[in-house]
Amino acid sequence: MIPFVREFEFAYGRCDAVAPQIRRVVAENPGPFTFTGTGTYIVGEGTVAVIDPGPRLEPHLSALMAALAGETVSHILVTHTHADHAPLARPLADALGGVPILAAEPPILGQDLADTGEEGFDLDFSPDQVLTDGDRIEGPGWTLEAVATPGHTSNHLAFALPEQNALFSGDHIMGWSTTVVIPPDGDMDAYLDSLERVRQGGFATLWPTHGPPITDVAPFLVAYRDHRLAREAQIVGRLEAGDQTIAEIVPVLYAAVDRRLWPAAGLSVLAHLIRLSRHGIVRGTSTGNADLPGLASRFSLV
Structure with a gap:
């Protein structure tokens, strides 16, 4: 936390x-x-x-x-x-x-x-x-x-x-x-x-x-980073569960978050998915830009 x-x-x-x-x-x-x-x-x-x-x-x-x-x-x-x-x-x-x-x-x-x-x-x-x-x-x-x-x-x-x-x-x-x-x-x-x-x-x-x-900077930064990595693990977990799109992932991972923030949350999920794609963990079917998956892309584990 x-x-x-x-x-x-x-x-x-x-x-x-x-x-x-x-x-x-x-x-x-x-x-x-x-x-x-x-x-x-x-x-x-x-x-x-x-x-x-x-x-x-x-x-x-x-x-x-x-x-x-x-x-x-x-x-x-x-x-x-x-x-x-x-x-x-x-x-x-x-x-x-x-x-x-x-x-x-x-x-x-x-x-x-x-x-x-x-x-x-x-x-x-x-x-x-x-x-x-x-x-x-x-x-x-x-x-x-x-x-x-x-x-x-x-x-x-x-x-x-x-x-x-x-x-x-x-x-x-x-x-x-x-x-x-x-x-x-x-x-x-x-x-x-x-x-x-x-x-x-x-x-x-x-x-x-x-x-x-x-x-109290040091423990705050550790928790800040750990949260990011935990969110990334949750995204991988949703892909393992069968989700393929950001529209499927966000309502599950951000169920307790103000819905006004869901569009921005979706973009943060996309940022994680792009990172995971770079590291060979996730495959994204791009939309528009062949090098950069978008919000409407479909994702799966490699």
Whole structure:
């Protein structure tokens, strides 16, 4: 069982000091994929960086501007280009007088992937500076280092704060829920590799973009990974029982889950099946793309 953490004190639009050098403002965009809403982080004092400005909501922009009054924003960082993380970056940068926006190179996606049953992609997002793994930015008393964590999306970055031995984990690791991995941009092999990388980082605290921090990090990450592998074993079990399609698998494995989440759950099942296909455990009859089985494909054990 994953030791989820879901309780925390916040109010929409309020700027809370949550740790030394870290403040958070939560946007009012609650939902089945965003929990209570997007938590935008302000790192530092005096000269600061902003992480994940969030959705394009005027009240959230106003709250961030009030929280940043009297300070110099040196950088705006974005963990990935989903629509609950990236769209407010440009309006905030412009309102602050042209602050540079930093993120990984956005994925090249078709318009049909803008809405994936999760929060969708911000197809208009373009950073001013492309970050790659290990890139650092600094301010007075703080350092942020880009940590490539692909899987949830191909361009997902987390940001380490060495002064606090902390990691802003974006959507890669969340305390309130597991993370959705949606092909073709999301990849389960990459996700599991990134999870292991974070585990090896030995961080004392994880600050997800949604929900409260994770402070008992090591056992949480073990449980997080074990859940993924157990889900994969359940999928294999359904194939052994005679299921051949994702439409047959999801109602069984996610019977206790809100049905609004079933479309996204189906995509995560697909991500597992693609991984199993790569490893020679499952055979998928593709639909459309000969190299990538889809939701309507039929699957069987090899």
